[in-house]
Amino acid sequence: MKTSKFRNMSTVDKIFVFLVYFILSLILVIVLYPLLYVVAASFSDPQAVIRGEVFIFPVRPTLRGYEAVFQNKKILRGFANSFFYLFVGTAVNIFMTILCTYPLSRKEFKARNKISLYFVFTMYFSGGLMPTYVLVNKLHLIDTRWAIIIPMAMSTYNMIICRTFIVNNIPDELYEASQMDGCSPFRYLLSVILPLCKPILAVLMLYYGVARWNDYFNAMLFLNKEQLQPLTIVMKEILISGQVDMTKVSDASAAAKLQGMSDLLKYSTIVVGSLPVLMLYPFVQKYLVQGVMIGAVKG
Amino acid sequence: MKKNSTTVPAVKPNKIKNSNWQFWAIIALPMIYAFVFAYIPMGGIIIAFKDYSIRRGILGSKWVGLKYFKQFLTSTSSVTVIKNTIILGIYSFIASFPVPILLALGINEVKNRFFKKTVQMVTYAPYFISVVVMVGMMRQLMDPRTGIINVLIQKLGGDPVNFFGDASIFRSLYVWSGVWQTMGYSSIIYVAALSGVSLELQEAAIVDGATRLKRILHVDIPAIMPTIVIMLIFGCSNIVSIGMDKIFLMQNDLNASVSEVISTFVYKIGVVNANFGFSTAAGLFQSLVAFILLVAVNKIAKKVTETSLW
DSSP states (O other): OTTOOGGGSOHHHHHHHHHHHHHHHHHHHHHHHHHHHHHHHHTSOHHHHHTTOOSSSOSSOOOHHHHHHHHOHHHHHHHHHHHHHHHHHHHHHHHHHHHHHHHHHOTTOTTHHHHHHHHHHHHHOOOOHHHHHHHHHHTTOTTSTHHHHSTTSOOHHHHHHHHHHHHHHSOHHHHHHHHHTTOOHHHHIIIIIHHHTHHHHHHHHHHHHHHHHHOOHHHHHHOOOGGGOOHHHHHIIIIIIOOOOGGGOOSHHHHHHHHHHHHHHHHHHHHHHHHHHHHHHHHHHHHHHHHHHHHHHHO | OHHHHHHHHHHHHHHHHHHHHHHHHHHHHHHHHHIIIIIHHHHGGGGGGEEOOTTTHHHHSEEOTTHHHHHHHHSHHHHHHHHHHHHHHHHHHHHHTHHHHHHHHHHHHOOOHHHHHHHHHHHHGGGGSOHHHHHHHHHHHTOTTTOHHHHHHHHTTOOOOOGGGOHHHHHHHHHHHHHHHHHHHHHHHHHHHHHTSOHHHHHHHHHTTOOHHHHIIIIIHHHHHHHHHHHHHHHHHTSSOOOSHHHHHHOOTTTHHHHOOHHHHHHIIIIITOOHHHHHHHHHHHHHHHHHHHHHHHHHHHHHHSOOOO
16 A cells, blocks of 8 residues: 555656655755765865866866865864864763763652753753853853863753653663662663663764864853864864955966965865764764654653 | 562662662762853843943942843844844744755655655755854855856856845845755654654545545644644744854854844853843843743644643
8 A cells, every 4th residue: 555656646646746756856956966066176176166167076186175174283283172072072961961861760769850840940041141151251161171061061952862761761670670689779870771771872972972063152252272272163264254365466376376275275174074973974863863753752 | 589579678668768869979960060050150140130340240240220121122233133133033934944844744755765765864964064164165155256156157147146245135045054954854853753644544545535645734744733833832932042153154244234133242242342231131131032932832832732842
């Protein structure tokens, strides 16, 4: 019934199915083309890019853009910093989320409803930008790496996703059985909960990791020192504030050359900056759907 | 064995009582974190009612009552900012709400597994691109001279468009680039809801001679209505809470007349001009309106559709 063949359909349905495929193909092109173009441009001859000769394949392929990226000290330092914030930040996120989730998922923990409310409340109300800034300033965290790590140590939304998973997927009997064997709540967390939580940990790492890697706003707010800034800030300078100063170049061909190189550097930077996340993406895609579903169950 | 099991009930209550302190010990750190980084800033909202100076601190600064709120609601520049926020929010909501639903309905109709997986994988991907890269990409591709979009427009005989320098294009640029980036990810929830539509209903509709379009209208859409309503509630309440991440990067002098929204205003007044009280008042106004909207829309949804958040 479900796999009704195309030729068995009525004419109306045939037109309809054709339209669906056509529109989806169009969407596919609209989403994919800009991405492919950026990759093609990053490998192309700079002059071909600014003259608009590149459409989908690299023209006169060259690696000069990537050479420029990897010779740029700022970008390399940004990369190193971003990796630091990614690994340490996500580790702190996961650690805090587990610590928070586990007691709230145990019905033996008497205060759990009140404490849940204590956390959920922070999802709907916050102090806003300035009070947070004043606080981080008062704690002397400005211009330290901790300003990026600590204020975002946990997301309540992710904590709720994690709790929903534990409550729905880890049977209560396990806890009772472990209690009879004299297992303490600490021990239960380490020996039972953590090993059974692997799928949800993958989802959380994805959510936290992407947020860490892509964050620029907190870095802009809390970090002024150049040597602490993550890649996103460096990219912001190159891609958005960065303008090639044309006034100093009198010769027209030299100006074109400079413009071309600057464009090439931008395209290569875009590719390099998105690569870590997009490389992981095919592996975590199935967890992505899971995460959205668990989050949705809670509403 | 038997002896052992009889002793358990005696031990168990004791154990459970003892284990509560362990739960407290485990959750202590997250609770301290939430207190310091969520509840203390909430207390810091009183900055909005004070003439705050860093030297005197929050408690030492003078009370000014509702001065900043009056200032925010009456000055011409902030009226523009509020107007921009609402227009952009409504436009964004109207454009980005139906697209994921239509995409999901389309994906659900596709029976070819490979094509289906490809569409899903490709449309989800842009969600993971950072805003910095997103806006950087837009600037490159839409460059008036060298950007591929303008090259294509010129090839088709049109005049190049200065996308980032034209205030009248800004809103569409912001909204539709957002649709491009998030439609796939936002469709996941509907695709999942559609996979739960009962096969019996579908088959009954087929027996009754319903066309595919009719089945979508009368079986699929009613089945995912609760999900749609929930997303509608969230969407409506987000109309005033446009974050500044993306808009800040897209802003320049040429489009400032339409691109200045409450969140960017809060940032500029607070961080750049160091007018802490005024900035906090503007931010507080925004979150209050967002919360009132959330409660109101939730109430309406409850009355009309019997689906609600709480």
